[in-house]
Amino acid sequence: MGWTLSQRALADHYEQLAREHVAPRSEWHYEREQLDRRAWRALADDGLWRIPVPEELGGHGLTWWDFCAALEGIARGGKDLGFCLSLIAHAGFLRSLVNFGGEYHHTVALPRMMSGSVGSTALTEMRGGSDVGRVSATAYPTEHGYKLVGSKAHITNAPVADMFWVLGRIDKLPAKRDISVFVVERGPAMRTGDHEHMFGNRTSPTGPISFFGLPITAGQVLGKPGDGLRLTYNTITLDRLLYGVVGAAYLEGLLQDAMDFSETREAFGHPIADYQYVQRRITNVKLAIESTRWVSYAALASLLEEQDEAVLLSSTAKLIGSEGMAAAALDVMQIFGHAGYELSRHSRNVQDALGTLIAGGTSDIQRKNIFTQLVKLQKAKNIPVATKTAA
Numbered sequence: 166m167g168w169t170l171s172q173r174a175l176a177d178h179y180e181q182l183a184r185e186h187v188a189p190r191s192e193w194h195y196e197r198e199q200l201d202r203r204a205w206r207a208l209a210d211d212g213l214w215r216i217p218v219p220e221e222l223g224g225h226g227l228t229w230w231d232f233c234a235a236l237e238g239i240a241r242g243g244k245d246l247g248f249c250l251s252l253i254a255h256a257g258f259l260r261s262l263v264n265f266g267g268e269y270h271h272t273v274a275l276p277r278m279m280s281g282s283v284g285s286t287a288l289t290e291m292r293g294g295s296d297v298g299r300v301s302a303t304a305y306p307t308e309h310g311y312k313l314v315g316s317k318a319h320i321t322n323a324p325v326a327d328m329f330w331v332l333g334r335i336d337k338l339p340a341k342r343d344i345s346v347f348v349v350e351r352g353p354a355m356r357t358g359d360h361e362h363m364f365g366n367r368t369s370p371t372g373p374i375s376f377f378g379l380p381i382t383a384g385q386v387l388g389k390p391g392d393g394l395r396l397t398y399n400t401i402t403l404d405r406l407l408y409g410v411v412g413a414a415y416l417e418g419l420l421q422d423a424m425d426f427s428e429t430r431e432a433f434g435h436p437i438a439d440y441q442y443v444q445r446r447i448t449n450v451k452l453a454i455e456s457t458r459w460v461s462y463a464a465l466a467s468l469l470e471e472q473d474e475a476v477l478l479s480s481t482a483k484l485i486g487s488e489g490m491a492a493a494a495l496d497v498m499q500i501f502g503h504a505g506y507e508l509s510r511h512s513r514n515v516q517d518a519l520g521t522l523i524a525g526g527t528s529d530i531q532r533k534n535i536f537t538q539l540v541k542l543q544k545a546k547n548i549p550v551a552t553k554t555a556a
């Protein structure tokens with residue numbers, strides 16, 4: 166597993182673009198708790214969202230590996246973790262449209278998602294995000310389709326998004342077979358609130374969404390009515406492993422900062438790089454990078470090949486990635502001493518990295534998921550082949 170020459174070129178190209186468009190205004194947007202729409206537009210205009218979309222749907226017909234190479238480039242060049250979280254939310258939505266979409270999704274939603282619109286993936290509600298099966302937003306059948314009623318909270322990009330992937334229920338379908346996904350556009354009968362004030366990732370605004378009987382057609386239901394949980398798990402499986410892809414690339418910048426500083430900063434008559442405790446912190450960062458990167462690639466391969474282990478590996482990538490990022494950001498901040506603890510990019514790295522322990526499902530939920538998947542895979546192994554085939 167490794168990048169091809171063309172994927173390396175793609176990564177370099179997007180690293181350069183992010184250096185020009187994301188990094189210079191990152192602090193400005195962080196202070197204002199805003200998504201950088203200009204940078205978003207520049208990446209979209211360059212064709213970022215067309216990369217993994219088949220040519221017959223208006224894309225470049227490349228692969229999710231190519232997209233990941235580009236995303237790594239953006240994480241390296243932009244040095245803005247929040248901005249990457251906004252990209253991840255959009256990427257999962259995009260793939261879901263490609264894989265499960267019908268005519269509306271392919272001819273209306275997808276072209277917008279590829280050409281500069283911002284997408285939101287809305288699962289969480291005020292009463293809880295971990296237990297997605299408890300969602301209460303409901304689509305009530307009408308003569309022409311449905312009316313969507315309910316609300317969501319803590320949704321990435323919601324304050325500025327144009328398109329929304331919404332998990333809810335369809336009224337009057339049997340319990341447990343009523344959960345469905347709706348793709349809707351910003352419009353009347355819905356409102357997004359102000360951005361929430363977060364500890365970090367302030368360039369990736371999150372916020373609430375309310376639906377007051379938003380009319381939607383049957384064609385806006387993604388996949389089949391009642392198929393929402395399956396679509397959700399498929400969508401978040403990509404999102405979660407992308408946290409790992411982004412995390413590893415993002416930490417490369419922190420590693421470089423730590424190495425440069427430790428070679429020039431002196432204490433007790435020597436560069437601090439000479440001290441084993443400092444070396445330990447630096448090697449921790451490298452270990453976090455490599456462990457996160459390779460399990461994320463394994464998860465992506467597994468997802469694209471539709472292997473049974475994809476969900477388990479994706480949660481593993483998310484868990485290792487977010488916990489590795491949080492620990493590594495703390496290590497680097499401490500290497501910089503007081504300068505690290507001042508309001509600086511080092512303390513911001515800690516604030517941003519901590520958010521990944523919760524966004525995309527908490528660490529405990531990833532562990533729960535890994536255990537559930539282990540049991541499931543174990544059971545599948547023990548079932549005699551004849552029974553398995555008959556089922």
Ligand SMILES: Cc1cc2nc3c(=O)[nH]c(=O)nc-3n(C[C@H](O)[C@H](O)[C@H](O)COP(=O)(O)OP(=O)(O)OC[C@H]3O[C@@H](n4cnc5c(N)ncnc54)[C@H](O)[C@@H]3O)c2cc1C
Pocket residue numbers: 254285286287288289291292293294295296318319320321322366371520523524525526527528529530533
């Ligand atoms: C930066 C950021 C971006 C986000 N973006 C989005 C987004 O785009 N879309 C979206 O839908 N949501 C988004 N969220 C919300 C996020 O998905 C939820 O915050 C997360 O799933 C946890 O839900 P909760 O906050 O309601 O906590 P709860 O579900 O109330 O959980 C509270 C605590 O209980 C623990 N817990 C719950 N159930 C169990 C269990 N069975 N076993 C063990 N522990 C358990 C959790 O791990 C957690 O520690 C975002 C959050 C953040 C921080």
